[in-house]
């Protein structure tokens with residue numbers, strides 16, 4: 534068990550479910566062009582845990598994250614954040630929930646070029662008319678290692694620094710859960726390691742819950758567990774993954790073009 538200022542809190546929440554998919558199904562299109570992107574996926578994401586989602590291209594990873602984050606509608610089954618059933622919410626309530634409880638990090642950083650780092654970080658809260666919790670914000674900025682860069686605009690920052698601003702932005706509102714879709718896909722390995730280290734720290738030290746899609750076994754090695762999707766189904770799970778173990782599991786996908 535780690536001893537951090539948040540250690541006790543983290544331990545107490547370790548088994549609580551932050552998000553839950555139950556028989557989650559997503560079908561795109563109709564008739565001949567119909568694609569079953571998610572086929573009855575049931576999966577829990579525990580609080581203060583770092584989960585990586587892996588699987589071949591087209592296996593439904595982004596779809597799963599979008600449905601869980603309320604960015605896409607579902608065709609069947611249920612998606613819950615905490616105790617809230619997303620499929621039962623009106624558009625307005627869903628927007629509120631996304632804003633207040635969910636952080637999302639995309640492959641492209643999506644920072645506003647005219648705002649400096651700090652302004653980018655607090656933008657969603659400024660729009661929502663929420664005042665940032667100063668202590669939390671300081672801690673996020675500190676953990677993300679950007680204290681000396683807050684006045685810089687995105688074009689004055691490296692790729693890794695920009696993505697860390699995006700991560701800090703997602704964390705600033707203290708979301709119940711953070712979803713990241715290939716957050717290191719556009720970064721060199723050193724910048725990628727910075728961002729991954731930060732995501733891991735946010736789980737270990739700040740008690741955050743993180744769900745990350747990645748194709749990179751090294752990135753998955755930062756997580757507490759890896760779940761594997763294939764053809765829209767959950768097919769396997771590894772706990773305390775190492776990059777080698779993940780790579781081994783991925784080879785089994787490649788050998789047959791699909792999974793067992």
Ligand SMILES: Nc1ncnc2c1ncn2[C@@H]1O[C@H](COP(=O)(O)OP(=O)(O)OP(=O)(O)O)[C@@H](O)[C@H]1O
Pocket residue numbers: 561562568569570588589590591592593594595596597
């Ligand atoms: N808007 C859409 N309309 C129709 N089909 C879609 C749409 N979005 C995704 N799909 C299909 O759903 C399936 C799952 O797509 P998804 O984007 O979730 O895959 P992924 O695992 O994230 O792949 P990648 O690793 O390439 O990002 C694919 O077959 C894809 O073509």
Ligand SMILES: [Mg+2]
Pocket residue numbers: 594595596
């Ligand atoms: Mg994807």
